[in-house]
Amino acid sequence: MDLPPPGAAPHVLVVDDDPTIRQLLIDFLGDYDYKVSAVASGAEMTQVLTRSAIDLLVLDVRLPDEDGIQIARRLREQSDLAIIVITGRRDEADRVMALELGADDYLTKPFSPRELLARVRALLRRSRMHASVTRPASGVRAFRFAGWExxxxxxxxxxxxxxxxSLSNGEYNLLTAFLGAPQRVLTRAQLLELSRLHDDEVYDRSIDVKIGRLRRKLESEGRPPLxxxxxxxxxxxVAQVEILR
Structure with a gap:
């Protein structure tokens, strides 16, 4: 029996104007513990990307409002989001163009959902390996840790x-400093430097107060200490941290 992917559920966004394919992938990937959103157009895709951290995009080439290959190229200029292009075209030139312009993988319709699942898993593994060697957190879209995002x-x-x-500016800066260097001891001086609090902080002991406030938000209601x-x-x-770029 196939096992679901480890850690927090990766968020897959499906962009396809065929409602049957959208529902098929919502149901099938959802059975393997993936979080799935599905939309029918490039405009709707942009709205989802604006409000959510997406791990992988399944993108149809033929959309009602914009060519999928051009969408892939635009997204690749902005981020390292994992992209799988799907299309009914069987022309090798289209496949080569999609890969050259930014897609990471390519599937031709009709395709097996199990083959798509295998490609999703492989691409997410590669993406996580890339994120692990590109720290610290420049160009990060989101952090995930212990179920949090x-x-x-x-x-x-x-x-x-x-x-x-809700987080104050100081709490947000402290949290991103911790998330950029998980499982490493950080001194008060390092935290002041990494969280960019020098301008309004005089004593390094004040970091203890801010950490106390952050702890109360992260560890309330019986949650394990982080x-x-x-x-x-x-x-x-202390938690494992996943970086989305």
Missing amino acids: LNVGLRRLSTPQGEVV IRTDRGAGYTF
């Missing part, structure tokens, strides 16, 4: 239950 573009922190937690105090050394963010 921090959408960097929106500066929005969501709990594992999908609830939004920030460990290393006495005499500093603080460590």
Whole structure:
């Protein structure tokens, strides 16, 4: 029996004007614990990308409002989002063009949902490996940790239950500093530097107060501790962190 992907459920966005294909992929990928959104046009795709952190895009070449290959090229200029192009065309030139202009993989309709699943898994593995060697967090779209998600573009922190937690500027900067260096001891001086709080902070002990406030938001309601105090050394963010670029 196939196992679902490890960690937080990856978010797959399907863009296809065929409602049958959209529902098929919502149901099939959902059975393997993927979070799936599905829309019919490039305009709707842009709206989803604006408000959500997407791990992988399944993109039809023929859309009512815009050519999928051109969408792939535009997205590739902006990010490293994983893209699988699907199309009813069997012309090799189209396949080569899609790959050269930004798509990571290509499937021709009709395709087996199990083959798409295998390609999704393989591409997400490659994307995670790439993210792990490109730290620190320049150009990051989102961080995921212990079921939480921090959408960097929106500066929005969501709990594992999908609830939004408000953060002050100082708390947000501290959290991104921790997420950029997980499982490493960070001194107070390093946290002040990484969180860019020098301009309004005079004493490094004030970092303890801000960390206390951040802890209360991350560890309330019986949630496991995420920030460990290393006495005499500093603080460590103990959870595994996934970076989306």
